[in-house]
Amino acid sequence: MTALPSASARVVVLGGGLAGTLAAAALAPHVREVLIVEQDAVLPETPAPRPRLPQAAHAHMLWAGGADAMEELLPGVTEEWLAAGAHRVPIPHGMVSFSPAGWYRRSWPDTHYLIGAGRDLIDWVVRTRVLRLPNVRVRTGAKVCGLAGNAARVSGVVLRDAQDARHIVAADLVVDATGRGSKSTRWLRDIGGPRVRETVVDAGVRYASRRYRAPQGAETDWPVIHIPADPRQGGPGLVATIISIENGQWHVSLSGTRGGEPSAAEDLFEEFAGRVRHPLVAELLSRAEPVSEVSLYTRTANRRRHFEQADLPEGFIALGDAATSLNPVYGHGMSAAALGAVALRDLTRRTSVFAPGYASKAQRAIGRPAAAAWLLAVGQDRFYPGAVGRKPTLVDRLGARYIHRLNHTAIGHGLVVRKLTDVMTLRRPAHVLGLPDVLLAAARGPRMPLLDGPQLTPREREVLDRPPLRSTGAPAARPGTSGRRDLPPAGRVREA
Template sequence: MTESPSPARVAVVLGGSHTGMLAAAALTGLADRVVVVERDELPGGPAPRKGLPQARHAHMLWSGGVRAMEELLPGITATLLDAGARRAPVTTDMVVHSAHGWFRRWPESHHVILAGRDLLDATVRARVLADERVEVLGGAEALGLVGGAEAVTGVRVREADGRERTIGAGTVVDATGRASKTPRWLADLGLPAPERREVDSGLAYASRLYLAPEQARDGFPVVSVQPDTREPGPGRSGFLLPIEDGRWIVTLNGTRGGEPTAADASGEDFVRFAREELRHPLIGDLLARAEPLSEVAFTRTTVNRRYFYERAAAWPENFTVLGDALAAYNPVYGHGLAVGAQSALILRELTRRHGFGAAGLSRRVQRAVARPVGAAWDLATGQDVFYPGATEAGPTARDRLVAAYVSRLMRTATGNGRIARRVTDVTSLERRAEVLLTPAVLLAAVRGPLKPALTEPPLTAEELKKAGLQ
């Protein structure tokens, strides 16, 4: 009979979604045992679950996150592609209408992985749980941390049968997402409230799944129509992502006063919104020729919220917060999955370097993950802060200066492939924003685009024919 490991050699991960599973993978082999505590009973394959309602909306995994995930789970990209996920080169397979017009489809700079969230999570979950050192405690709720202000020694949980118990641990990771109770748990340990910032544009999301026209079920590009924050009134946008099984997942959104319809059982207003409310009707025209496969899913859970735990005057040993529990972003930018993967990789690298349970490790991890978190935060809030009511004080002078420069860069990128690549270096989370401040990039921004603006969506004649638009 195998002897149970000492609690000091056990890692407990709270939350069994994308970031939680990758955190479990990061700690496997560094801890003797990893226990994932999850409120849902996790499905055996790609299937919806109550605790992940956002799975009904569009997701993408930028290459900065893909590379981190591949480091944690070698071969996972190939496994996803074998399961039906798509690899879309950036910006080659993207038709994007920006605030400054249509982007050209430049040669590949980076890429995204496109798949339904159920498929993505199930594929990652199967790889992580194939290791017998990882176990899932399903149907269990985390009630609070055990220990004190100096160190966390475990977590209290309520199991599916209602019984409560304590799991001793040398490391506890909170990956419970937007519903994280860490601020309250820290207060229970006698620690001060964390610094927090919110930017709430009032964005509402509506999404629907479609079967693409038969000829467009393979190799069709991503389509995105973006808002223009320089225009008065609410911002509206939409994107169409080709995913597995010849399907398109389409998400439409609008800020306060411009939201898509919440109760839209027939989906008729969904198509109308795409055609008439967005800045270009392309997505609506495509949907008119596709077959609806689901009802319209709606959410308002889109606020940007960040806890600055890395700035805390005191932080307990053996406790780390990752993923949406640390910072949750407006989903339209698609960075949450990538940041979760990069943060899990940082957790593994620093734990390997300093040793599992080492003094000061949690503080080091919390400060290090602030780098990818901060990069995604700046990208997400850089536009949202300009919508009325997004913050109490409105955009700062820095916000306005940065936005003006980014706007100039984006205009330049519509007609300059080198600058488009620098921009996607940052949006893919592969390089830091400093690459946008080099002398060559600054000079290019002053000069502006090298090619004239496109007057029509950059779809090929073959793509137009596949979609029934020609």
């Protein structure tokens, strides 16, 4: 039997979060040993919060593209999530979404899905699976201080332990998966390496999130409720999302761009939900009981470190947020990391980590799915007031107009719904939106009239028909709408 090209290699992965454990899963079958270095003193043995993962307090969408990639790396991981209480939410039936062009229909055949679960649960299941691999081990309580090596090759990492002692851990490959706070651009310069160019687009998004006990009858088989912003309105972009997670709870995240940020005050949480483009989320929250405090998160800038363009030393690559961190409102961070890990695995199957050029090839492969997610995020964030970064060009504006036309067409065109969902779930690259059949559909427009309101099932409407437990702070309802604004009895339609 032919030996694996990297069978004698030792890999050190920096960071025990999702990107780090997925990198370990990708590389472990092809190398001698994978050591995960984690700064936290203890990694939870249950789906519990980690001190160095504050974003876990906010709702996460694990889109089909990312979940498929994790299943490919760790067969059976989806069943483990579901057994632990996660939900497999079908799309489009399981999503109530008010696009800038109108309400999406839910009656098309289901073609995609997402996993509804708390981030702690998603990470815990993946971490547990990876640490069962015979050649993967983890070292906790160790802080990375820098890289060992020179401009030609990274040969290891410099660690500082709990006693403040420093020592070098040798490695044939170092993977930086330390997240948004990565210091590897500085570490590379410290050993004579290249200066890595960065691009930042920051709409000033602030997140406020809270968990609720789902109303009776709404604990399972409940759709994602998503009211996104419309950057064409010219003001701050306000977003409200409900995702069903484990333990019969709803994870609710509200966000606003610069000038429209949500507050940490509990009495203002539902009032903010009532100010987004439609009050459906606020109305549902008024019929549920909060079970947590409000958590804030502000590190939401889109930041791309262009490692793929730098003359990197051999033996070093970066994955996940350490390379490309995204505004979390689009839910692409986990999926981009997972797809990057699959690309890393595929390269390592056929190319030795010792081969000249391996690091550059790996970085380019990792960067492709991240670049696709980057374009989706910055293509919208650039249009918000006060956004930091390059201002929208004519090409950006034409692209935004085309996407709006696609959203308008998708209200009543199944093909366009599938193509948009392919791209949003990261199953297909964005160029599919420019294929001839999609262009023709966009030119013709929707085949069906627009909806007056969300398509809700009788069970979902029954929850809304219950007396609210609290005032929502939402705009006053029209007469004859059972106390709800713009919620028609049976998904009426209006002409486009």
